[in-house]
Amino acid sequence: MSSPSGRRAALITGGSRGIGAAIATRLAADGVRVAITYNSSSAAADDVVKSITAAGGHALALCADSADPDQLRAAAEETSRAYGKIHILVNNAGIGEAAPFDEMSLEHFDRTMAVNVRGPFVAAQAVLPHMPENGRIINIGSVFADRTPFGGMSAYVTSKAALAGLTRALARDLGARGITVNNIQPGPISTDLTSSSDTHTHDVMTAATALRRFGTPEEIAGLVAYLAGEEAAYITGATINADGGYTT
Template sequence: MVFGGSRGIGAAIANRLAGDGFDLALTYVSQPDRAAEVVQAINGLGRSAIAIQADSADADAITASVAHAVDRLGMLDVVVVNAGVLRRATIEAFTLEDLDLMLDVNVRGVFLAIQASTARMRDGGRVITIGSNTAIRTGSQESSVYAMTKAAVATMVKGVALDLAPRRITVNNIQPGPIETDLTAAMVPRLRDLIPLGRVGKAEEVASLVSYLISPAAGYMTGASLTIDGGYVL
């Protein structure tokens, strides 16, 4: 199951997991057409897929989406929590509404997605959160709240990994830097200058890291945060 799997990094992860042999449930908030495109692509790979409308700020919607996924596809083996929001402003201008939204989706929503999905997960399963390199490399104005939420996820993963270790469920966090998607296309030229490798990352590269973390080769890794950002510096 991929929370936030209808576009960008989430869509790339969903497609990679289908290529790895999994049937998929993915959630989306407001673009059913994009979600339907991902489902169609997965079906084209010979796997089953369903798209579920669920706002990660809504606790009931998260629980219902997991129940629906399990009813349709069976117990979960892998969960990727990719859903997130970004609001930017300086500390003087940041509104309470945007603060609450980012905490609800980026922190509370991540916790609730893990809580709900691991209750319906087989022992030995895998949980992956998609954080951000801003958790450790905050270097631009107007990003304090976003960075705070992603640092919270990195810390959360350490504790959740201990809670789930008796069930042999591993929990790890991926921290991408700038990734080329439809949402970041206009920023690519500026971002490229900040990356020692001289390019912006691809969503498929994040998906490849997810594929590794759910494989038997990564069975001894849990509670870790892995940064993939081309050496991004500020």
């Protein structure tokens, strides 16, 4: 999986904060040149790039709404222009706003599916012409695809279950090229979004894990780094729950 310069490159969607920022930081620390997309948080994306470059890594931030196929394709092209081959694609961008089923608008459902399912599909297609053999595609799903403890999550859960299915199908389609496709399903993770949740919800989620704690973005990033490496070359089509025992 080495590039001519000995450096691999990765495109990470939704890399400006939380899990995406941790993934970008970890891969950069491992010597990977990274491009991250963001939709609205340009300042946060710039901070991630500055942190990576200050540590001696290579990074760039690209504005791209994952619901917009043209913007995703443009991000892939710009990443290729900057780095040449794209060895790793991490489909991390996602949305998950809750709404009661009987009040959920079709627009809400469609945008959730557009970002969480169509986005990874389009990104994989866009990156593929630039991805060498033995490339890596890593999707970030959700353990809610397997266990749904709250109401109001029908669009989100549907999208993440579909992403697991897309992962298996792409693994079959791309296996002959040595490209692996895997899906990580995080459980409760401490991010700026979860920290704003009410205390009761946080306590219920914590109690539902076997480890009695939320995970960290860095723990998810470590699993991504493993799946992106040579030691994981025989793992494909897999969905791996990183949930602290939430589904046990």
